[in-house]
Amino acid sequence: MAVTSRSIFAVFSGARHYSSQRWLVRQTKDPFTKQAKQLKLKSRAAFKLLEIDEDHKIFKKGDTVVDLGYAPGSWSQVAIDRVSPGGRVVGLDIIPAPPPKGVSTLQGNFLDPKVQQNLREFLSDPDRGRLRVPQADKAYIDFEREETEGEDHASKKKCVQLVLSDMCEPWESFANPFIRSLTEPYRRLMNTSGIRLRDHAGSMDLCNAALLFCLDVLKTGGHFVCKFYQGSEDKELEQNLKKVFKHVHKQKPESSRKDSKEAYFIAMHKLPGVSRATLEPPASV
Numbered sequence: 106m107a108v109t110s111r112s113i114f115a116v117f118s119g120a121r122h123y124s125s126q127r128w129l130v131r132q133t134k135d136p137f138t139k140q141a142k143q144l145k146l147k148s149r150a151a152f153k154l155l156e157i158d159e160d161h162k163i164f165k166k167g168d169t170v171v172d173l174g175y176a177p178g179s180w181s182q183v184a185i186d187r188v189s190p191g192g193r194v195v196g197l198d199i200i201p202a203p204p205p206k207g208v209s210t211l212q213g214n215f216l217d218p219k220v221q222q223n224l225r226e227f228l229s230d231p232d233r234g235r236l237r238v239p240q241a242d243k244a245y246i247d248f249e250r251e252e253t254e255g256e257d258h259a260s261k262k263k264c265v266q267l268v269l270s271d272m273c274e275p276w277e278s279f280a281n282p283f284i285r286s287l288t289e290p291y292r293r294l295m296n297t298s299g300i301r302l303r304d305h306a307g308s309m310d311l312c313n314a315a316l317l318f319c320l321d322v323l324k325t326g327g328h329f330v331c332k333f334y335q336g337s338e339d340k341e342l343e344q345n346l347k348k349v350f351k352h353v354h355k356q357k358p359e360s361s362r363k364d365s366k367e368a369y370f371i372a373m374h375k376l377p378g379v380s381r382a383t384l385e386p387p388a389s390v
């Protein structure tokens with residue numbers, strides 16, 4: 106049966122399901138959702154990262170990438186494709202989700218210091234999560250790395266070239282009431298609560314925590330991409346980003362839904378010698 110807005114309405118009768126109907130119609134009509142399916146990408150979110158990369162060239166072969174809030178995994182799919190051969194992608198998410206091919210994943214709440222410690226430990230072993238590289242590609246990748254590592258060369262802690270954060274607090278979904286999947290929980294969760302102030306405040310906590318994490322693990326010259334929900338505090342975040350990175354861009358990708366308050370900061374080229382004390386106001390995490 107073809108899915109039309111009328112047939113959907115027959116299934117979801119009653120005002121309570123109005124948002125379900127809207128969600129289904131939007132999903133079936135959305136060209137990015139269709140294209141993601143054709144390309145075997147885990148979600149339409151991939152196109153936001155592809156657009157950001159097209160504009161800012163954030164990936165390099167051989168890089169180590171951390172993908173915070175990776176589930177269901179389309180950003181990680183893009184990242185592993187871009188950094189291979191020789192690179193590695195480590196994803197973290199609060200909900201369980203199967204790791205995309207070639208990607209290492211951890212489950213836990215990023216706001217929990219113990220979870221961040223586990224992630225740092227994983228990253229500090231430079232071979233962990235890295236696929237073997239054919240000998241011919243290795244010389245080229247080692248040369249690229251030596252060129253960019255500079256002062257951090259000896260430091261095992263600062264071993265990441267790119268931190269991505271597409272995190273936003275997950276909420277139980279009313280939009281898709283028939284999905285009760287345990288193995289794919291992201292299918293029954295929504296990305297926002299729908300309450301603007303709450304979504305903004307939640308995203309600021311996650312972005313600030315991710316920025317502090319960048320101070321710990323990101324090499325000089327490394328980049329940081331983070332999603333945020335626009336609101337009164339994002340100027341403060343931007344100011345702090347400008348203290349840590351040489352260039353900071355704000356972007357609303359084409360594939361980001363027009364009615365969403367989400368946007369992205371793309372912070373490029375981490376500066377040397379920036380510490381937590383440089384950031385104001387003192388971050389809460």
Ligand SMILES: C[S@@+](CC[C@H](N)C(=O)[O-])C[C@H]1O[C@@H](n2cnc3c(N)ncnc32)[C@H](O)[C@@H]1O
Nearest residue numbers: 150174176177178179180198199215271272273
């Ligand atoms: C919009 S989705 C990410 C989509 C992903 N970039 C992709 O391309 O498939 C946001 C993710 O952030 C995760 N998340 C939110 N808060 C988190 C936290 N505190 N720690 C870890 N993951 C979190 C959610 O579980 C959710 O899977």
